[in-house]
Amino acid sequence: MSGAPGSGSVGGRLDGLTNGAADWSDLRVVVAGLGVSGFAAADALHERGARVIAVDGADLATGGALAERARILDILGVDVRVGPEHVGSLPADATADLVVTSPGWRPDQPLLVAAAQAGIPVWGEVELAWRMRAAVGPAPWLTITGTNGKTTTVTMLASMLRAAGLRATAAGNVGTPILEAVLHPEPYDVIAVELSSFQLHWSQSLAPYASACLNVAPDHLDWHGSAEEYARAKGKVYANTRVACVYNVEDPATERLVMDAEVQEGCRAVGFTLGTPGLSMLGVVDDILADRAFVEQRQTSAAELATLADVQGSLPTLAPHQVANALAAAALARAYGVPPLAVRDGLRAFVPEPHRIADAGEVDGVRYVDDSKATNPHAAAASLAAFEHVVWVAGGLLKGAEVDDLVRDAATRLRGVVLIGADRAQIADALARHAPDVPVVDVSSTDTGAMDLVVAHAARLAEPGDVVLLAPAAASMDMFPNYGARGDAFAEAVARRAGSSRE
Known part of the structure; x- marks a missing residue:
């Protein structure tokens, strides 16, 4: 396959594709992956006259959403090629000017490797969305990344923007493809954009109005290859920022990423802290969220933004994170x-996404909390820190993550532990080293009734006033389709136990 831009007329043409009104016609594009973002990319490119080949390694015989997306693109006239035989290399029967990849495709995927070897640029769907913004007055982006907390923060931000009377939305990794938000027929005033490390890896020319990295802890090392590469991808959120790079004072790695970033002249570094804020920071004074960054007299005063009660809202507890x-x-x-x-007002109106320290009910004086979204040790540590006495439900796919620090730091809070999932032995070993006196129950069952068994064991370990906390520190795909299904199974098991205790 040929057609390597970067030099000559094609490369110059790609450089000129900086807005949706540019000439995208007859651009030869391979769209890799037919997930939600891949479908949006193929559709938008085809609509603008590009010649699109959309490929995916899935088996269409299984049906489902991907098969429906493939059918729609086929009806529209996109060249759709689905099956494992189409993702091992670039299409042999066509040339390409560009590859647009879905974020889940790793850099070592054979088709993407072939594109790199051929000198064909690879964009992520976020890069494509940035280049398809309106030619005049495009909505600014406020971008957020971090190992944990991205979705909560981006939806909080969108709520604040709407409370200010702005037409705003949360998009990107949060669920709505950023391309859909950019091309919405009723333009937004501003967009809160959640970006994963995968999306940032494939992004090049973004210039956000303001940006934030919430925290950095080892994750997705199987995708990035090393902790250093993962951190480097996270740091790309700050590149070319115009007004403010927001960092976590309690996580010095985020400040280092700001210091290393190439930003636009006049851009400021703004910290946030759970302590009293210093100059150019936001923080907490007594029970008040205070701003010493965006007030004229910040040398001597701060603006009161909200109370801790406004943050807690309907949550069962006010966790530091x-x-x-x-x-x-x-x-x-x-x-x-x-x-x-x-x-x-935005904080007061904010409704948390499901499975994030969600109250799953109370039975016999024991509270059950669903934090199934705690899919890595860093997230589980933050969840455990919110409660004094915990029966911890943990386990799943650790994806190469280490749990010793997590277990050691949480040991004094643990009333007991119930382990589930493929990598539960690794957590059991850490508990034996760092919390040898904590009772541990190993649940080997992986069938649909496993959560009833988990809840029953947890109830026996708990005392009135304790919290049974599902914060697995691991991914869910060994037992469940996703973390949501895992959280639902836990909440349903709690509900059944509550029902039986009333009989």
């Missing part, structure tokens, strides 16, 4: 000019 998320969202909102009252 929820306060940190609120401060990060507030920093981005304030960078965009949102007034303090709108920050408060």
